């Protein structure tokens with residue numbers, strides 16, 4: 001398969017001046033005195049995008065998304081690194097960029113078409129399709145400076161997707177259109193994708209990225225921190241945005257606790273009767289329906305604790321309680337005499353959907369009425385999936401068409 005876009009260790013440094021005058025002073029300085037400081041908007045990005053891929057680009061404001069797209073389209077040049085683009089790019093970057101405000105919509109279609117390398121005849125062939133798609137009525141004969149942002153988006157989109165690009169770049173352009181127009185654009189983008197057009201898609205609407213893209217990258221402070229299947233990267237990104245937890249791949253993993261010490265000791269001056277020593281998961285990142293195993297290591301300091309029980313609870317990081325059985329309710333006998341013990345809690349099929357989750361572990365007696373020791377967020381794990389459902393948990397279900 002051929003790479004349409006190849007970026008090799010690309011960096012982009014902007015010069016920041018604290019006052020506009022500093023730029024002039026620097027230009028005129030005979031001693032080459034610096035009046036700026038460097039700001040790395042992109043740092044060492046390597047990325048290959050293949051033909052037919054629909055790549056979502058995620059990242060919060062200022063993370064470098066637009067800078068990356070401007071480098072790819074050639075609006076900016078990189079400070080270092082190599083960049084190769086194979087094919088004709090059509091980009092909707094900033095609304096109105098590439099439009100002359102004094103020209104009418106129709107004249108701007110010519111302008112854009114010529115910039116893309118089409119002849120007047122070729123543009124004429126496409127003109128009615130573009131005007132139909134934009135659907136802005138008589139405004140097509142008005143100078144675009146009188147357009148609303150929605151009209152701009154319609155025209156920009158109509159031009160970009162009707163010129164048979166090899167690479168289509170869409171930067172947040174859908175956000176300004178109404179739902180009907182967005183649907184029309186997505187349909188057209190799907191059509192292009194099916195034809196093998198490579199698509200780069202920036203949207204803060206992560207669901208759109210999940211549904212439309214087959215791959216996504218996440219930019220954070222100018223660095224590429226995740227690259228993979230779109231819905232997995234979206235899950236990670238959303239979790240980060242919600243909870244500021246960034247867990248990396250295999251060990252997207254939560255801090256898997258240290259292996260338990262073999263030695264059992266009763267701490268000095270200890271007024272605890274028992275304590276949860278250690279909580280270990282079989283891994284940090286799961287797929288829905290994987291098996292989750294939690295090893296709980298606990299110590300009992302009394303000779304024996306009657307009605308001793310262990311509870312394991314799953315929470316979301318914002319403390320939504322999902323599930324919490326305990327050994328008393330389920331009539332499981334766990335060791336309750338002095339010493340160190342290990343109990344394994346197994347969920348053979350995890351029904352949780354994508355997200356980050358926390359595990360609390362508690363030791364109790366008296367049917368759970370007295371808490372002997374409680375470890376909140378003793379472990380964390382993530383669930384990431386290919387996109388197959390939405391929500392928190394998966395429930396067995398079926399669909400029946402009634403009519």
Ligand SMILES: Nc1ncnc2c1ncn2[C@@H]1O[C@H](COP(=O)(O)OP(=O)(O)OP(=O)(O)O)[C@@H](O)[C@H]1O
Pocket residue numbers: 014015016039041059060061062063064065066067068
């Ligand atoms: N011409 C410039 N001169 C100096 N700094 C710039 C320039 N353009 C962008 N930056 C800075 O580079 C960083 C990345 O900006 P960029 O516009 O690429 O981010 P973004 O991810 O597209 O953000 P948004 O989602 O808000 O559009 C930001 O901190 C921005 O302030």
